[in-house]
Amino acid sequence: MYSLTMEDKSEIPPGTLYMLVLKTLARLGEMHGYGIAQHIQQISDDVLQVEEGSLYPALQRMLIKGWVVAEWKQSESNRRARFYRLTADGRKQLAREVKEFERVMAAIVRVIRPA
Amino acid sequence: MRELLRRFRHLLHRDEFERELEEEMRHHLALSAEQRGDAGASRQFGNITLLREESRSMWTWTIWEQFLQDLRYGLRSMAANPLFTAIATISLALGIGANTAIFSFMDAILLRTLPVKNPQELVVFQWRAKTQPGVIHGMTGSRFGDKTGINSPNFPYPAFQMLRANPDAVSTVFAYAVAYRHLNVVVHRQAEFAEGLYVSGGFYEGLGVTPAAGRLIGDEDDKTGAPAVAVLSWAYWQRRFDGNPAVVGQSILVNNLPFTIVGVSSPEFFGVNPGAQPDLYVPLHAVPSLSTFRQETERRDFFDGNYYWVEMMGRLRPGVSREQAQTVLSARFQQYASSTATTAKERVEFPALRLEDGAGGLDSLRRQYSKPLFVLMAMVGLILTIACANIASLLLARTAARRREIAVRLSMGAGRMRVIRQLLTESLLLSLIGGVAGLLVAVWGIRSLTWLLANGRERFTLHATLNWQVLLFTFVLAVITGTLFGLAPALQSTRVDLTAALKQVRANEGLGRTRRFGLGYVLVTAQIALSLLLVVGAGLFVRTVANLHSVNLGFNQEKLLLFSLDAKQAGYKDAALAQFYADLRDRFGQIPGVTSVGLSQFPLVAFYWNSTDIHIPGVALPEGEETGLSIVDPGFLPTMQIPILRGRGLEERDMTSPRVAVVNDEFVKKYFPNLNPLGRRFGLGKEKPADIEIVGVARKSLYNSVKEKETPALAYIPYTQNLDGLGRVFFELRAAGDPLSLVPAVRRLVHDASSNVPVAEVKTQSAQIDETISEERTFAELCSGFAALALGIACVGLYGTMAYAVTRRTSAIGIRVALGAMRGQIAWMVLREVLAVAAVGVVAGLSVAWATTRFVESYLFGMKQHDPWVLAGAVVVLVAAAGAAGFGPAWRAARIDPLVALRHE
Numbered sequence A: 001m002y003s004l005t006m007e008d009k010s011e012i013p014p015g016t017l018y019m020l021v022l023k024t025l026a027r028l029g030e031m032h033g034y035g036i037a038q039h040i041q042q043i044s045d046d047v048l049q050v051e052e053g054s055l056y057p058a059l060q061r062m063l064i065k066g067w068v069v070a071e072w073k074q075s076e077s078n079r080r081a082r083f084y085r086l087t088a089d090g091r092k093q094l095a096r097e098v099k100e101f102e103r104v105m106a107a108i109v110r111v112i113r114p115a
Numbered sequence B: 001m002r003e004l005l006r007r008f009r010h011l012l013h014r015d016e017f018e019r020e021l022e023e024e025m026r027h028h029l030a031l032s033a034e035q036r037g038d039a040g041a042s043r044q045f046g047n048i049t050l051l052r053e054e055s056r057s058m059w060t061w062t063i064w065e066q067f068l069q070d071l072r073y074g075l076r077s078m079a080a081n082p083l084f085t086a087i088a089t090i091s092l093a094l095g096i097g098a099n100t101a102i103f104s105f106m107d108a109i110l111l112r113t114l115p116v117k118n119p120q121e122l123v124v125f126q127w128r129a130k131t132q133p134g135v136i137h138g139m140t141g142s143r144f145g146d147k148t149g150i151n152s153p154n155f156p157y158p159a160f161q162m163l164r165a166n167p168d169a170v171s172t173v174f175a176y177a178v179a180y181r182h183l184n185v186v187v188h189r190q191a192e193f194a195e196g197l198y199v200s201g202g203f204y205e206g207l208g209v210t211p212a213a214g215r216l217i218g219d220e221d222d223k224t225g226a227p228a229v230a231v232l233s234w235a236y237w238q239r240r241f242d243g244n245p246a247v248v249g250q251s252i253l254v255n256n257l258p259f260t261i262v263g264v265s266s267p268e269f270f271g272v273n274p275g276a277q278p279d280l281y282v283p284l285h286a287v288p289s290l291s292t293f294r295q296e297t298e299r300r301d302f303f304d305g306n307y308y309w310v311e312m313m314g315r316l317r318p319g320v321s322r323e324q325a326q327t328v329l330s331a332r333f334q335q336y337a338s339s340t341a342t343t344a345k346e347r348v349e350f351p352a353l354r355l356e357d358g359a360g361g362l363d364s365l366r367r368q369y370s371k372p373l374f375v376l377m378a379m380v381g382l383i384l385t386i387a388c389a390n391i392a393s394l395l396l397a398r399t400a401a402r403r404r405e406i407a408v409r410l411s412m413g414a415g416r417m418r419v420i421r422q423l424l425t426e427s428l429l430l431s432l433i434g435g436v437a438g439l440l441v442a443v444w445g446i447r448s449l450t451w452l453l454a455n456g457r458e459r460f461t462l463h464a465t466l467n468w469q470v471l472l473f474t475f476v477l478a479v480i481t482g483t484l485f486g487l488a489p490a491l492q493s494t495r496v497d498l499t500a501a502l503k504q505v506r507a508n509e510g511l512g513r514t515r516r517f518g519l520g521y522v523l524v525t526a527q528i529a530l531s532l533l534l535v536v537g538a539g540l541f542v543r544t545v546a547n548l549h550s551v552n553l554g555f556n557q558e559k560l561l562l563f564s565l566d567a568k569q570a571g572y573k574d575a576a577l578a579q580f581y582a583d584l585r586d587r588f589g590q591i592p593g594v595t596s597v598g599l600s601q602f603p604l605v606a607f608y609w610n611s612t613d614i615h616i617p618g619v620a621l622p623e624g625e626e627t628g629l630s631i632v633d634p635g636f637l638p639t640m641q642i643p644i645l646r647g648r649g650l651e652e653r654d655m656t657s658p659r660v661a662v663v664n665d666e667f668v669k670k671y672f673p674n675l676n677p678l679g680r681r682f683g684l685g686k687e688k689p690a691d692i693e694i695v696g697v698a699r700k701s702l703y704n705s706v707k708e709k710e711t712p713a714l715a716y717i718p719y720t721q722n723l724d725g726l727g728r729v730f731f732e733l734r735a736a737g738d739p740l741s742l743v744p745a746v747r748r749l750v751h752d753a754s755s756n757v758p759v760a761e762v763k764t765q766s767a768q769i770d771e772t773i774s775e776e777r778t779f780a781e782l783c784s785g786f787a788a789l790a791l792g793i794a795c796v797g798l799y800g801t802m803a804y805a806v807t808r809r810t811s812a813i814g815i816r817v818a819l820g821a822m823r824g825q826i827a828w829m830v831l832r833e834v835l836a837v838a839a840v841g842v843v844a845g846l847s848v849a850w851a852t853t854r855f856v857e858s859y860l861f862g863m864k865q866h867d868p869w870v871l872a873g874a875v876v877v878l879v880a881a882a883g884a885a886g887f888g889p890a891w892r893a894a895r896i897d898p899l900v901a902l903r904h905e
Helices: A017-028 A033-043 A052-065 A088-112 B002-012 B014-036 B041-045 B048-057 B062-080 B082-111 B157-165 B203-207 B234-241 B284-290 B294-303 B322-339 B364-401 B403-411 B416-454 B468-493 B498-503 B519-549 B574-589 B636-640 B665-671 B739-753 B765-772 B774-808 B810-818 B823-859 B868-894 B898-903
Strands: A030-032 A068-074 A080-086 B122-129 B144-146 B149-152 B170-178 B183-187 B190-194 B196-199 B211-214 B229-232 B251-254 B257-265 B280-283 B310-316 B352-357 B560-565 B594-600 B611-615 B626-632 B644-647 B660-664 B681-684 B692-698 B714-718 B729-735 B760-764
Touching: A017 A030, A017 A033, A017 A052, A017 A068, A017 A080, A017 A088, A030 A033, A033 A052, A033 A080, A033 B014, A052 A068, A052 A088, A052 B002, A052 B014, A080 A088, A080 B014, B062 B082, B062 B416, B082 B364, B082 B416, B082 B468, B082 B774, B122 B322, B157 B170, B157 B294, B157 B310, B157 B322, B170 B203, B170 B284, B196 B284, B203 B310, B211 B234, B229 B234, B234 B257, B257 B284, B280 B284, B284 B294, B310 B322, B322 B352, B364 B416, B364 B468, B364 B519, B364 B774, B364 B823, B403 B416, B416 B468, B416 B774, B519 B774, B519 B823, B519 B868, B560 B739, B560 B765, B574 B594, B574 B729, B574 B739, B594 B636, B626 B636, B636 B729, B660 B665, B665 B692, B665 B714, B681 B714, B692 B714, B729 B739, B739 B760, B760 B765, B765 B774, B774 B810, B774 B823, B774 B868, B810 B823, B810 B898, B823 B868
Parallel strands: B196 B280, B229 B257, B626 B714, B660 B692
Antiparallel strands: A030 A080, A068 A080, B122 B149, B122 B310, B122 B352, B144 B149, B170 B196, B170 B310, B183 B190, B183 B251, B211 B257, B229 B280, B251 B257, B560 B729, B560 B760, B594 B626, B594 B729, B611 B626, B611 B681, B644 B692, B660 B714, B681 B692
């Protein structure tokens, strides 16, 4: 069983979910929703917890924007699953978002670093 | 762009997308279940429905989809509650429609401008005085008085000439005079009455009216000795001449004189009075030739500075205000009037000239209808208020009853906004349907109001068109009501404690009455109060009409046909004229179905009045004493079934013999109290011999109006005694059956006697009397209709509120029954509540009625504004109606089975 308390997990910072999903897809190539959520959780050492309630609407949004495409395939466990893949637009978007995030992050770090 | 394409694809393959999303989530669920064990999986996933809706809403079309869904659902729920839907729609439709119709009429009457060039520059001339000015020796036209004095638009012709000669403040002044007697127009040997207007040479030019054919009347036509010309109105040209342009230059007979048609005025021009549309325009200077006494009329009309008869309008010079022009012109007219005064008595007060706004033309119609319309508007405003209150209380009650449904939807995962939107869609849908139905009611209402106001007149000229602004306004009002009262309970009920709502047990719902003074009850009480107001109004008007109908006429109005003939206009004179009428009278008497024929100068109870100076040898009378006259033939009194009390009635021999008269008993009471009047003589007119012998006394009957306070002293004189004054006459035909069935025979006989004499003013005596009380009847009919409507709406509102209240309290009532309450007690509990609401409403309504009925007091007859019978009757009607409305819910409450009720939870 698991016994995680609230302190162990964090909400994903607002506005970064798209970036995390895009980055995950960039790294894994093709993945279904569950896999994406798992991946983010593992890589972040369980700090970042992706709520399904936000993941699937976000994926839909990215489909509309054309950043990802989806395809139904057999998964590793022999189930039918929808696999998402990055498009060229998605790659550009990822670069933009990462750049923007690092800029903001650096700024925040400068503000909170002890003088 | 590509994004839009993708959205379209989604729309087309929506079901597929839905399935895929569903499957994707199942997949997710399965995987996480595998990992964690079954227990927490679905809980952890959260609200699946909401999630699905959110994912779907990403594709944007959802908002429309949901709207369509809401619409479908709304329609379905409306169909499921036909009573609610019908009540709400009908009350909205009536509120919106009736208001629009009435306001459209107000607009047509009060706000319409003349269809001429720059109407805002026009002014209408009037004079005003505290008492009848002495300089006015004679007058033809209208005057109207109020508490502060008298007003009239009539002026002497020399004053018009003087004002026209100095065009400094007003660029043009033009004059006109209404032809009070219809003109007898013969076209193609067919005689017909037409409405005429006499106009000065500058009339059309001053108004800026253009001809549709030929030319219009100019200065060269309006002088003594000019060729006789006439201009047709566009409507008359269409009706009588089929719009044939060849009529220009043709000759027609007007009052037996040839006139040349020179042109037709433009289609939109209806004259200067929205209430009267003349057919024929002829120059002012044609008035003497059309009159009976040509030379005398000419002298009086054009050279007598003390004879007031022409009306005037003018056009202000640019930059000159109405006040400035009035200052200049009234000083000039004052000078004129003082120059016409010859005695000190005539100098006491001169008429003061005033300029009125002329953009809307003359205001006779406004004076006539504006007050009744304001009363109507107030009534209709009440209806709209009641309708809105009704919608509000129905929506409140319904949402309260739907708490459970809403709770179910919320617990199934519907978003709060989604539920609110659903409820809003429903109330908007309702308002929309009500609005469309209101449009129909408005169109129909305008038609029936035209019919009511025209009141049987053949050519009623007031035509209202649907006023879209008003329709929009009332509609928006209805929508706002619907939204407000749909939204408030929606917000409230979406914030409910789900568990409690699902169980239908509310914390504040005890065993007794709940929220007795809630908004719903306030609304219902208000409706009852307003309905009472309308019922009181209806009662007052209905009783007024009943009083008017039950007035003792003094004659028999049943089965009596009236019509008028004017052979004088067709050229008959003096003895030949009298003979023409006498011959026709004999022939009318031979029509099968006619039992008796009479002839008179005018019919009874038709607002006609004829009186003249009287002097009686041996009886001292005050100076200027007048007696009423009835110029008749021997058949009149028997035909009207007015009994002779003493002496004899008029006989055929009296038509040629020495002068005799029959008088009424009022005459005897006034001039010969306690004396035998038979054989006494009196004289009519100043300085005429007292040569009329009284041969009989007739019982008094009403003379000019059913509302006359006292019957005047009256003398019945044979029409042959004053041949100079003989002109138009009315015939009275007493029929054995339907009097109107005699009309074709009458027309044929008249046409056989002379094709130049038209039969006019054909109606029954009863219709004639009804016409004189049309205003009261219209009020009674409309107000009864409105009151019934208001009562119906209010009762339905009460029923709805109580029915829902009972539904809500089913379990509480069930417990009471289980504990041993009698059915009667339960029913009484509900009824008591209904009656309490009714009582509060009635008290409120009565106090408002007490304060406001004085506004209609001038329309009442034979009763006081606080008539106890009417007030008591209204209270009884309302309490009975409320009881009836409450009976259904009470009966249902009494029949509640405790087992079912308790299991209800």
